[in-house]
Amino acid sequence: MPKLIPAKLIFINPVNFLAFGFGSGLVPKAPGTFGTLACIPLYLLLSDLSLIHYVIVCGLVSVIGIYICGYAADALKSHDHPGIVWDEFAGFLITMIGVSFSWGNILFGFVLFRIFDILKPWPISWLDQNISGGLGIMIDDVVAGLFALVALHAILFYMS
Numbered sequence: 001m002p003k004l005i006p007a008k009l010i011f012i013n014p015v016n017f018l019a020f021g022f023g024s025g026l027v028p029k030a031p032g033t034f035g036t037l038a039c040i041p042l043y044l045l046l047s048d049l050s051l052i053h054y055v056i057v058c059g060l061v062s063v064i065g066i067y068i069c070g071y072a073a074d075a076l077k078s079h080d081h082p083g084i085v086w087d088e089f090a091g092f093l094i095t096m097i098g099v100s101f102s103w104g105n106i107l108f109g110f111v112l113f114r115i116f117d118i119l120k121p122w123p124i125s126w127l128d129q130n131i132s133g134g135l136g137i138m139i140d141d142v143v144a145g146l147f148a149l150v151a152l153h154a155i156l157f158y159m160s
Contacts, residue, residue, distance in 0.1 A: 005076060005083055018086055019072030025083035033114060035085025039092045040106060046093070047101045055097060062090045062142055070134025080137050087141035091117060094145030095152060105156070112151050116144035 010020045017023065024038035025031045046057055065086045072084050095113040099105050120128055120140065124147070128140040 005081070009075075010083075013075070015068055015071045016075060019068045019084045021085035021089060025085040031082050031085055032088050032117060035088040036092050036110060036114060036117075038085070039089040040110070042089065043093060043096055043106070044101075047096075051098055058090070058093045058097060061086075061093055062138060065090050065138045066134040068134070069137035073134065073137060079132065084137060087138045088113075088117065090138060091141035091145035091148070094142060095148040097149055099152060099156070105152070108155060109148065109152050112148035112155075113145060116147045116151075117141060120144070121147070 005020075005026065007023070007026055010016045010023060010026060020026060021035040021038045024034045027034040046054055049057065068086050069080075069084050072086075073080060076084075078084075092109065092113050095109045096106070099109060116124065117140075124140050124143050127143060128136070130136075131139055
């Protein structure tokens with residue numbers, strides 16, 4: 001079980017604050033799920049962007065996330081502390097690329113992303129186990145987001 005992190009250490013450092021998903025990663029049970037939930041308001045803010053601008057933001061969130069997650073992991077002396085949930089932010093935003101806003105689509109995207117993130121089918125599991133540092137923290141969620149993106153678009157295509 002990971003050690004409990006004092007909230008003060010997260011809230012006084014802006015990089016840790018981002019890594020912990022604006023504090024959502026401090027939830028003791030299922031921090032990844034709560035981190036994904038905390039990303040929904042960010043998605044709502046971004047959902048009106050053009051597709052190209054939305055994809056650029058997803059890329060920036062992912063690339064900057066390598067630094068953010070690596071910094072927090074080093075600061076906490078932890079390979080991938082469960083409270084570091086910026087990777088869930090990136091994965092969920094990727095899941096929602098090109099998806100029109102509706103609460104049903106958000107729910108589908110949320111559930112699909114969490115399934116791929118939790119079950120980690122190959123190659124997600126391989127990436128999770130074999131890549132370290134900030135890139136290792138981010139890459140499995142980015143790929144889980146891509147898997148969920150494809151699944152979500154397939155579901156929406158067949159439902160229309």
